[in-house]
Amino acid sequence: xxxxxxxxxxxxxxxxxxxxxxxxxxxxxxxxxxxxxxxxxxxxxxxxxxxxxxxxxxxxxxxxxxxxxxxxxxxxxxxxxxxxxxxxxxxxxxxxxxxxxxxxxxxxxxxxxxxxxxxxxxxxxxxxxxxxxxxxxxxxxxxxxxxxxxxxxxxxxxxxxxxxxxxxxxxxxxxxxxxxxxxxxxxxxxxxxxxxxxxxxxxxxxxxxxxxxxxxxxxxxxxxxxxxxxxxxxxxxxxxxxxxxxxxxxxxxxxxxxxxxxxxxxxxxxxxxxxxxxxxxxxxxxxxxxxxxxxxxxxxxxxxxxxxxxxxxxxxxxxxxxxxxxxxxxxxxxxxxxxxxxx
Amino acid sequence: xxxxxxxxxxxxxxxxxxxxxxxxxxxxxxxxxxxxxxxxxxxxxxxxxxxxxxxxxxxxxxxxxxxxxxxxxxxxxxxxxxxxxxxxxxxxxxxxxxxxxxxxxxxxxxxxxxxxxxxxxxxxxxxxxxxxxxxxxxxxxxxxxxxxxxxxxxxxxxxxxxxxxxxxxxxxxxxxxxxxxxxxxxxxxxxxxxxxxxxxxxxxxxxxxxxxxxxxxxxxxxxxxxxxxxxxxxxxxxxxxxxxxxxxxxxxxxxxxxxxxxxxxxxxxxxxxxxxxxxxxxxxxxxxxxxxxxxxxxxxxxxxxxxxxxxxxxxxxxxxxxxxxxxxxxxxxxxxxxxxxxx
Numbered sequence: 001x002x003x004x005x006x007x008x009x010x011x012x013x014x015x016x017x018x019x020x021x022x023x024x025x026x027x028x029x030x031x032x033x034x035x036x037x038x039x040x041x042x043x044x045x046x047x048x049x050x051x052x053x054x055x056x057x058x059x060x061x062x063x064x065x066x067x068x069x070x071x072x073x074x075x076x077x078x079x080x081x082x083x084x085x086x087x088x089x090x091x092x093x094x095x096x097x098x099x100x101x102x103x104x105x106x107x108x109x110x111x112x113x114x115x116x117x118x119x120x121x122x123x124x125x126x127x128x129x130x131x132x133x134x135x136x137x138x139x140x141x142x143x144x145x146x147x148x149x150x151x152x153x154x155x156x157x158x159x160x161x162x163x164x165x166x167x168x169x170x171x172x173x174x175x176x177x178x179x180x181x182x183x184x185x186x187x188x189x190x191x192x193x194x195x196x197x198x199x200x201x202x203x204x205x206x207x208x209x210x211x212x213x214x215x216x217x218x219x220x221x222x223x224x225x226x227x228x229x230x231x232x233x234x235x236x237x238x239x240x241x242x243x244x245x246x247x248x249x250x251x252x253x254x255x256x257x258x259x260x261x262x263x264x265x266x267x268x269x270x271x272x273x274x275x276x277x278x279x280x281x282x283x284x285x286x287x288x289x290x291x292x293x294x295x296x297x298x299x300x301x302x303x304x305x306x307x308x309x310x311x312x313x314x315x316x317x318x319x320x321x322x323x324x325x326x327x328x329x330x331x332x333x334x335x336x337x338x339x340x341x342x343x
Numbered sequence: 344x345x346x347x348x349x350x351x352x353x354x355x356x357x358x359x360x361x362x363x364x365x366x367x368x369x370x371x372x373x374x375x376x377x378x379x380x381x382x383x384x385x386x387x388x389x390x391x392x393x394x395x396x397x398x399x400x401x402x403x404x405x406x407x408x409x410x411x412x413x414x415x416x417x418x419x420x421x422x423x424x425x426x427x428x429x430x431x432x433x434x435x436x437x438x439x440x441x442x443x444x445x446x447x448x449x450x451x452x453x454x455x456x457x458x459x460x461x462x463x464x465x466x467x468x469x470x471x472x473x474x475x476x477x478x479x480x481x482x483x484x485x486x487x488x489x490x491x492x493x494x495x496x497x498x499x500x501x502x503x504x505x506x507x508x509x510x511x512x513x514x515x516x517x518x519x520x521x522x523x524x525x526x527x528x529x530x531x532x533x534x535x536x537x538x539x540x541x542x543x544x545x546x547x548x549x550x551x552x553x554x555x556x557x558x559x560x561x562x563x564x565x566x567x568x569x570x571x572x573x574x575x576x577x578x579x580x581x582x583x584x585x586x587x588x589x590x591x592x593x594x595x596x597x598x599x600x601x602x603x604x605x606x607x608x609x610x611x612x613x614x615x616x617x618x619x620x621x622x623x624x625x626x627x628x629x630x631x632x633x634x635x636x637x638x639x640x641x642x643x644x645x646x647x648x649x650x651x652x653x654x655x656x657x658x659x660x661x662x663x664x665x666x667x668x669x670x671x672x673x674x675x676x677x678x679x680x681x682x683x684x685x686x
Contacts (some may be wrong), residue, residue, distance in 0.1 A: 012448040013480055030452075055400075060441035060494055062475045064485075098403035098494050100446070107356040109373075133496075136407045138684060143407075144485040150496030151403055151441050156485055248367075341481060 009248065028155060055160065056171065057092035059083055060151040066341035068146050069114060070188045071195040073202045074173035075148055076118030078277055078343055081204045083150040085226035088206035089280065091161040091218075092154030100134040100341045106143055115146060115238055128152065143175040158218045163242040165222040172309040173290040175208065175280040175302045179271030183263045185342050188202040194263045203278030208299040215295035220288035224280045226342060230334070231273040232308075235281045236319040237333045239311075246318040249309030249331075252260060272321075273334055275342040321332045345376045351435040398503065400435035402426055403494040409684035412457060413531045414538040418491055419461035421620055421686055424547045426493040428569035431549035432623065434504040434561075435497030437469060441652045443477040443492040450488055456680065458489060469547035471495065475685060478614040501554050501561045506585040508565040514632040515590065515652040518623040518645045520598045521575055522614030526606045528685050537606045546621030551642040558638035563631035568624045571686060573677065574616040575651075578624045579662040580676045582654075589661040592652030593675075615664075616677055626654065 008030050014023070042170050061082045068075040080097065087094040099119060103112065123130060180201050189201035205226060211219065225235045232254075238249045256264075256271045278301060284292045290309055295300030319331040357366070404425045411418040423440065430437040442461045442462060446455065466473060491639045510546050523544050528535035548569060557563065568578045575597075583590045599607075609615050621644060632650055639645030662674040 006454050007458060011452045013446045013448055013452065013455070056496075058439060058441060058496065059475050060443045060444050061441040064445060064479045064481050064491060078504045095400060098401060100403045100405040100492050100494070102405050102407060103356045105356055109351050109354045109356065113352060113357070132402050134404045134492075138403045138407050138487060141484060142409075142487040142684075144481060144488070147445055147486070147490070149403065149405060149443050149492035149494070151443070151492070153399075153401065155495065176464065232503075249598075255630055281584075293624075341479075 002029070004029055004033070008102050024064070033213050038294075055156050057087050057090050057154040057156065057160070058152070060087040062084065063148040063150070063343055064144070064341050065102055065143065065185070065343050067188060069111060070177060070200065071184055072199040074115050074118050074131060075146060076115035077122045077151045078201055079148040080119055080122035080126060080128070080333065081277055082226075082228065083200050084095040084128060084206050085278075087152050087154035088209045089161070089224040089226055091158055092156050092218055094152055094154040094206055095244040095317065096131040096133075097123065097128050097150050097152040098132040099130050101136070102143050103135065103137045104145050105137060105140045112146065119189065122204055126206055129339070130304060154195050154293045158213075161164055161221065161223050166239060166243055166311060167222065167285070167287050168245060168311055168313045170283045170309070170311045171234075171286050171307050172223055172231065172249065173282040173284055173289065173292060173296070173305055174227070175205070175282065175296055175305045175306055176278065176309050178227065178276055178279060179255050179256055179260045179264055179274040181277045182231075182259050182271075182274035182339060183267070186267060186339070187263065187267075191211045192263070197259050198263060201278035203301050205280055205301060208280075208296065209303045212292065212295045215298070216288060219285070220292055221282050221284055223260060223283045226321040227276045227279040227281050231274050231275055233269070233272045233319065233334065236331070240282065240319050241317045242310065244317060245316050246312045246314040246316055246320060247309060248312050248320050248322065248343065250322045252324050253306055253308045255304050255306050255308075269339070272331065275339070277343060284287065286310070286323045311342040345372070347372055347376070351387050379467060383395055388392045398499050400430050400433050400497040400503070401495065402429040402501065403492065404429065404686055406491040406493070407487070408528070408686050409487065410531060412454060413543065414527055415542040417458050417461050418489060419458035420465045420545050422491040422493045423462055423465035423469060423471070423619055424545050425569075425686060427471060427497040427547045427549050430495050430497035431552045432504070432567040435499050435503055437495055437497040437549055439474040440466065440493050440495040441475040441477075442469050442473050442501045444479070445486050445490040446478065446480045447486040448480060448483045449486050455489065458491075465547055469549055494530050497676070501556075504566050506566050506582055509582060509586055509627070509654060510565065510627040510657045511588060511653045511654055512629050513565055514629050514650050515579075515592065516625040516627055516632065516635060516639070516648055517570070517575065517598060517651050517655070518548070518625065518648045519621065520600050520603065520647055521570065521619055521622055522599055522603045522607055522612070522617040524563055524620045525540065525566055525574075525609075525612065525614075525617035525682060525685055526603050528605065528612060529612075529682070535606070537602065540602050541606060544621035546644050548623055548644060549623060551623075551639065551644045554642045555635065555638045558641070559631060559634050562626050562628070563635055566626045568685070570619045570622040570624050572618050574614070575624060576615045576619055576674055576677065579674070580660070582626065583662050584660045584682065586654065588656050589655045589657040589659055589663060590652060591655050591663050593663065593665045594650055596651045596666050598647050598649050598651075604617065612682070615674065618682070620686060
């Protein structure tokens with residue numbers, strides 16, 4: 001048993017164990033440590049599974065977004081996008097998803113219907129099928145409306161992409177504006193009035209990745225992540241840790257909508273820590289950055305793609321940002337994102 | 344939209360939508376209707392998926408058992424057994440499972456640890472690996488301690504088994520005593536004092552199915568189900584409906600432990616409706632029934648296997664039971680099992 005596991009044993013779960021930053025990473029390490037060799041995943045977004053001839057990808061996600069139906073989306077759409085995107089970013093073609101639901105007594109069937117319609121529509125857009133399902137119902141107060149789990153598998157037409165394929169000098173591209181999903185959700189939740197102007201970016205991204213694949217060589221994109229819980233900061237810290245290299249980004253390059261920035265300032269949120277549901281971070285060979293950007297720009301979900309930084313040659317886990325004021329500062333890994341239930 | 348879907352639209356979720364009987368079947372039909380051709384499962388326990396060469400099986404289950412830790416097991420053990428068994432009964436070798444957790448703020452990490460240890464131990468017994476995971480945390484009162492989802496895939500070394508492979512005259516075999524899991528859980532929950540003498544049957548059954556496969560021809564067992572929510576009654580109704588044949592069982596043949604029967608009487612529960620977590624119903628060619636029984640008896644989980652009935656040639660969906668008093672009575676499909684959160 002690792003020291004970290006030992007030290008957690010007598011503690012209690014807190015909200016930040018689920019918010020994508022350090023405490024949740026520690027919880028994941030705890031889980032992996034306890035499971036030992038029963039766990040064979042590699043901390044990629046999807047597990048890559050040898051089966052007879054060929055590999056398949058498999059990934060799982062539970063969804064507890066609050067509220068389950070929000071301005072321009074709902075938990076059903078998020079549940080398909082989240083799992084489809086996790087499969088797509090490892091280079092797989094998402095094929096089959098399972099759908100499991102935990103429903104609280106008293107949930108209006110109309111809400112369930114709306115969620116299922118979103119599941120259907122999003123699955124059609126993403127080109128995936130639901131192949132198995134499960135429903136559990138708990139008493140009033142034993143859950144909060146509706147929780148979903150989707151688990152998906154996909155097949156590979158190319159080599160699986162891994163974090164460790166990233167090289168020094170690779171450019172970091174973000175496929176679209178960051179922070180909008182979080183600001184939208186908080187606005188709906190708290191009745192702040194931004195939700196008409198700042199909408200969630202929730203989208204299945206496999207179509208955009210397919211478009212990219214058709215226009216640039218497979219090797220051009222070394223690795224990808226969808227930017228979800230913990231925001232761009234969490235993704236960068238994850239890669240920095242896996243690569244043992246400092247990543248550097250430029251503040252002025254970050255695609256942040258004006259109204260998102262205003263709302264974030266008001267709410268005391270840094271968009272770099274904010275969850276998204278339809279945004280990719282891509283690590284791209286420097287010489288291919290322009291053609292990758294061009295390919296992304298040709299897809300509706302990638303029109304605002306931009307290079308935000310690069311992988312430096314300096315060893316050590318660190319993420320630094322060149323500020324608009326010309327000063328370099330370190331982006332700390334958050335202890336907890338402090339914004340629960342955004343997905 | 345089917346009439347049943349339409350009629351549910353304005354209603355609310357009730358507990359019985361999750362308890363494995365008629366109302367939950369209607370809810371599943373609702374889901375399938377709304378999903379339309381996005382859903383490609385066939386209402387078998389696992390989806391059978393064509394992938395490149397060969398098929399894989401895939402199934403999902405969420406677990407909300409209350410309490411999460413009980414006398415001789417916990418939600419972790421149930422979560423592995425449930426999914427392993429769903430894969431095994433369609434004739435697949437379970438290989439890879441995902442594990443997703445929804446945790447309530449305040450859950451003692453010690454409880455999570457115990458659950459994960461059970462996951463590990465049970466996965467080792469079943470010969471499966473966890474290949475991906477997910478953790479969500481919700482606030483106090485937004486869930487009840489710990490909910491799990493496991494989704495699994497398996498591969499086939501023989502033709503997938505389907506309900507529709509069952510033939511008139513096939514014998515119905517039950518692999519072990521029924522009702523124990525339910526009585527054990529209720530006793531723990533309500534402090535009734537049976538829980539030392541009546542323990543849960545929770546077990547991964549793929550080892551027993553492998554033993555069976557090694558001793559009888561694959562065709563001998565036409566179809567199998569693990570007897571979970573809704574009990575043996577739900578399984579029989581499911582087959583009767585799929586086959587359009589009356590199934591007949593004999594009351595005196597049902598394997599029910601003495602103390603389970605006493606407790607069930609006291610609690611007003613019919614063991615035939617009670618959930619199990621380590622019990623198979625097998626539909627077996629009449630001429631192979633003896634050799635199947637013999638093979639089951641050679642495995643620790645099958646020592647009490649017994650023929651309980653057969654598939655008659657009478658068309659129509661009905662399950663009838665020849666009572667100990669020599670009278671034939673119909674076993675009604677329950678409206679709701681009325682015992683939530685047994686798995």
